[in-house]
Amino acid sequence: xxxxxxxxxxxxxxxxxxxxxxxxxxxxxxxxxxxxxxxxxxxxxxxxxxxxxxxxxxxxxxxxxxxxxxxxxxxxxxxxxxxxxxxxxxxxxxxxxxxxxxxxxxxxxxxxxxxxxxxxxxxxxxxxxxxxxxxxxxxxxxxxxxxxxxxxxxxxxxxxxxxxxxxxxxxxxxxxxxxxxxxxxxxxxxxxxxxxxxxxxxxxxxxxxxxxxxxxxxxxxxxxxxxxxxxxxxxxxxxxxxxxxxxxxxxxxxxxxxxxxxx
Amino acid sequence: xxxxxxxxxxxxxxxxxxxxxxxxxxxxxxxxxxxxxxxxxxxxxxxxxxxxxxxxxxxxxxxxxxxxxxxxxxxxxxxxxxxxxxxxxxxxxxxxxxxxxxxxxxxxxxxxxxxxxxxxxxxxxxxxxxxxxxxxxxxxxxxxxxxxxxxxxxxxxxxxxxxxxxxxxxxxxxxxxxxxxxxxxxxxxxxxxxxxxxxxxxxxxxxxxxxxxxxxxxxxxxxxxxxxxxxxxxxxxxxxxxxxxxxxxxxxxxxxxxxxxxxxxxxxxxxxxxxxxxxxxxxxxxxxxxxxxxxxxxxxxxxxxxxxxxxxxxxxxxxxxxxxxxxxxxxxxxxxxxxxxxx
Numbered sequence: 001x002x003x004x005x006x007x008x009x010x011x012x013x014x015x016x017x018x019x020x021x022x023x024x025x026x027x028x029x030x031x032x033x034x035x036x037x038x039x040x041x042x043x044x045x046x047x048x049x050x051x052x053x054x055x056x057x058x059x060x061x062x063x064x065x066x067x068x069x070x071x072x073x074x075x076x077x078x079x080x081x082x083x084x085x086x087x088x089x090x091x092x093x094x095x096x097x098x099x100x101x102x103x104x105x106x107x108x109x110x111x112x113x114x115x116x117x118x119x120x121x122x123x124x125x126x127x128x129x130x131x132x133x134x135x136x137x138x139x140x141x142x143x144x145x146x147x148x149x150x151x152x153x154x155x156x157x158x159x160x161x162x163x164x165x166x167x168x169x170x171x172x173x174x175x176x177x178x179x180x181x182x183x184x185x186x187x188x189x190x191x192x193x194x195x196x197x198x199x200x201x202x203x204x205x206x207x208x209x210x211x212x213x214x215x216x217x218x219x220x221x222x223x224x225x226x227x228x229x230x231x232x233x234x235x236x237x238x239x240x241x242x243x244x245x246x247x248x249x250x251x252x253x254x255x256x257x258x259x260x261x262x263x
Numbered sequence: 264x265x266x267x268x269x270x271x272x273x274x275x276x277x278x279x280x281x282x283x284x285x286x287x288x289x290x291x292x293x294x295x296x297x298x299x300x301x302x303x304x305x306x307x308x309x310x311x312x313x314x315x316x317x318x319x320x321x322x323x324x325x326x327x328x329x330x331x332x333x334x335x336x337x338x339x340x341x342x343x344x345x346x347x348x349x350x351x352x353x354x355x356x357x358x359x360x361x362x363x364x365x366x367x368x369x370x371x372x373x374x375x376x377x378x379x380x381x382x383x384x385x386x387x388x389x390x391x392x393x394x395x396x397x398x399x400x401x402x403x404x405x406x407x408x409x410x411x412x413x414x415x416x417x418x419x420x421x422x423x424x425x426x427x428x429x430x431x432x433x434x435x436x437x438x439x440x441x442x443x444x445x446x447x448x449x450x451x452x453x454x455x456x457x458x459x460x461x462x463x464x465x466x467x468x469x470x471x472x473x474x475x476x477x478x479x480x481x482x483x484x485x486x487x488x489x490x491x492x493x494x495x496x497x498x499x500x501x502x503x504x505x506x507x508x509x510x511x512x513x514x515x516x517x518x519x520x521x522x523x524x525x526x527x528x529x530x531x532x533x534x535x536x537x538x539x540x541x542x543x544x545x546x547x548x549x550x551x552x553x554x555x556x557x558x559x560x561x562x563x564x565x566x567x568x569x570x571x572x573x574x575x576x577x578x579x580x581x582x583x584x585x586x587x588x589x590x591x592x593x594x595x596x597x598x599x600x601x602x603x604x605x606x
Contacts, residue, residue, distance in 0.1 A: 154352065155347055155349065158345055158347060158349045159349050159351060161316060161336075161343075161345070161349070162343065162345060162349035162351075163351070163362070163366075164316075164335075164336045164337050165314055165315075165316075165336050165337075165339075165341060165342070165343040165411075166342075166362055166363040166366065166410065166411075166414065167337055167338075167340070167363050167366045167367060167414065168337065168362070168366045169337060169366070172366055176351075176362070176365075176366075177351055180353045180354075181351065181352055181353050183353070
């Protein structure tokens, strides 16, 4: 009974801010009351036509795409190298190293980027590439963690040994065994990366240039204006993140179901 | 010409004393050789050397007479079954079995047909379109076996294939492995640490100890004529008695003076004797040759048999008997005594 109430209370705690945001985004007026008054879709229409929000949305999508591509391109070989390292000490050292960015405050990373990339030698501060590069640093640990854990759970090494003994060549093992067996966790990892990149604020706020500010950065400005507008803009971000999370959950669940037989 | 032939094969894991050393072994076509030994004795290393996952530092590995020591795994054509099955989780059962044919570019129709035949042989025709995760452990093991045999390998290598199964499935899978292996008439090396499995399955047993061959022989030879105390103690249960020779037909042991088969050891020399527990008899009377008063220290009841540990003289004996009576004295039949090389 107690546990049930704790659960209900926690869920309510999670849901209330989201509920209020939703209510605010459809409310006409919200001043000094618990709930807004009136109903309108005006705020959504305004967000949709706002040029800075449109640009920010495009920037965010571009950064997400670049970040995901870089995580896949660099992360998969890296994960494989960590997994296949001969020495146990190298493996655990690599794990500590690649998980370090998780502990790194994005603020610190941003200051570092500002120091290095505002110089005349490397004047790239404010470019979308640099933004994506920062997001890669912040998100790659989660991708690596997901994929390396899956490699271990699958016993990928034995699967490759088996394939090799059955006559499979190196590229065949990669195409027939490694990629398909890992597809679910690669997808789940990329969705985590996407969700992190979409929602990232601290780093982006300091490093993004004026013309390629990402969605969360622009969102902050909205709160200086109409409440309804700010709520509507937030709900859009929330929806994006939620879609990523649910998709991630579904694929991760699928991956687990597929791989339960591994001893 | 043996299908598998190892000559002086040596491999040492760098930075350790572990590995296999100077192993010489032939496996004939259709023969099932079981490699047995305590964990860490180099059994799996031996299998990985034959399969090509490891390259020997010294010695030669031949398959059907051809030296393959330097060849990569892929071209050795050995069917390997792994302890954890190693089925490809994203492929259906028939696709798993057909995979060796796929990489050999066999047309799809023929792949399907031959995978189907193999699945029928291992009794899994109905499961062809399932995923490995939907099968039981025993069924997965059959799929792994079918996959390892479908491409007509030169040898079948089984790495503790039954150890992940529950006890009942394990015993029935033993017969299954033997039947399938016989039908394919293929040279087979099976790795196990389970001596029951080794004794019941093998044409021949190779017993490894610290990377070296301790003894090779049929199960009966290994059990009845162990080369030394290690083999005697590892296979089956054994009473190993330190003995001092008195004359050509008697020795002094901790349990007392024993009359033995005639032997040529010099008087006064130290020996090791082996007496299997099931060869010791529960004596009806307290007198006679090699009869000793016994005090029961432990009595374990297994239904068909009883395993007893008794104190006799200044020593102890393990006895296995079907008798239900109280044990007061035991007889060690003269012909049950074997001499081992003292080590």
